[in-house]
Amino acid sequence: MNSADGPPALPFPYDAAVLAAEPLRTDRLVLRPLEPADAPDVFEYQRIPEVLRYLPWPRRDRAEGYEHTAKRAAARVLAADGDFFVFAATLPGEPSVAEPAEVEAQPRDRVIGDVMVRVSSVTHAQLELGWVLHPDFQGRGFAREAASAVLDFVFETLRPHRVQAFLDARNAASAALCERLGMRREATILEQEYNDGEWQDTAIYGVLRREWAATLTR
Numbered sequence: 001m002n003s004a005d006g007p008p009a010l011p012f013p014y015d016a017a018v019l020a021a022e023p024l025r026t027d028r029l030v031l032r033p034l035e036p037a038d039a040p041d042v043f044e045y046q047r048i049p050e051v052l053r054y055l056p057w058p059r060r061d062r063a064e065g066y067e068h069t070a071k072r073a074a075a076r077v078l079a080a081d082g083d084f085f086v087f088a089a090t091l092p093g094e095p096s097v098a099e100p101a102e103v104e105a106q107p108r109d110r111v112i113g114d115v116m117v118r119v120s121s122v123t124h125a126q127l128e129l130g131w132v133l134h135p136d137f138q139g140r141g142f143a144r145e146a147a148s149a150v151l152d153f154v155f156e157t158l159r160p161h162r163v164q165a166f167l168d169a170r171n172a173a174s175a176a177l178c179e180r181l182g183m184r185r186e187a188t189i190l191e192q193e194y195n196d197g198e199w200q201d202t203a204i205y206g207v208l209r210r211e212w213a214a215t216l217t218r
């Protein structure tokens with residue numbers, strides 16, 4: 001596409017419910033829309049202070065955590081700025097921590113993390129990704145595998161001009177993940193937020209559609 005053509009029209013509304021029947025599959029993971037029944041697995045990482053350190057999530061008790069997952073699972077349709085949906089990253093063969101009574105179903109694969117897709121701007125065809133992984137599964141390339149599959153899906157299916165990620169500037173693990181995904185550090189916004197008694201810098205990473213496309217032919 002010539003830059004003079006302007007931003008592509010995003011194929012909205014997009015209902016991520018279709019991904020329940022057609023999940024993304026990587027070598028080790030299956031990525032499908034987050035469900036309310038995933039709450040016990042999500043709570044396993046949502047309650048860990050080191051996971052929350054650089055996330056804009058407050059500390060939640062179990063009931064609050066389950067409610068948060070139900071809300072995130074209910075968000076499925078992308079149509080306007082701020083809309084989002086969440087991929088649950090499940091690890092086949094690793095059993096969910098949920099009690100059978102909690103899910104009223106057969107044993108499930110465990111959700112070891114999640115990847116969010118959010119609309120930054122419909123007008124300018126800009127999307128945002130965000131990710132979190134249970135620490136027991138970090139350092140094994142699972143976040144990269146999940147986020148890379150979601151990035152490919154996003155560019156192929158939702159067709160944005162650019163994809164970005166916002167990070168606490170101290171979040172070295174997330175910055176390294178951005179770089180492994182081919183994203184570039186584009187800005188550091190100084191003292192953008194005041195959290196936990198201190199000013200926090202925000203890093204912005206981004207990748208353009210043509211840059212992503214160039215990685216496919218390497």
Ligand SMILES: CC(C)(COP(=O)(O)OP(=O)(O)OC[C@H]1O[C@@H](n2cnc3c(N)ncnc32)[C@H](O)[C@@H]1OP(=O)(O)O)[C@@H](O)C(=O)NCCC(=O)NCCS
Pocket residue numbers: 050051052054055130131132133134137138139140141142143144145166167168171173174176177180
């Ligand atoms: C950000 C986060 C998802 C990154 O997770 P991660 O496991 O470090 O990321 P990756 O999947 O890319 O794994 C990379 C590591 O696995 C190692 N690895 C091992 N086996 C691997 C494999 N088969 N493939 C790729 N990498 C592998 C890499 O060498 C690398 O190790 P290093 O960190 O010592 O260099 C994680 O730190 C997290 O959830 N943090 C808390 C939540 C958070 O801050 N989210 C981001 C908000 S912006």
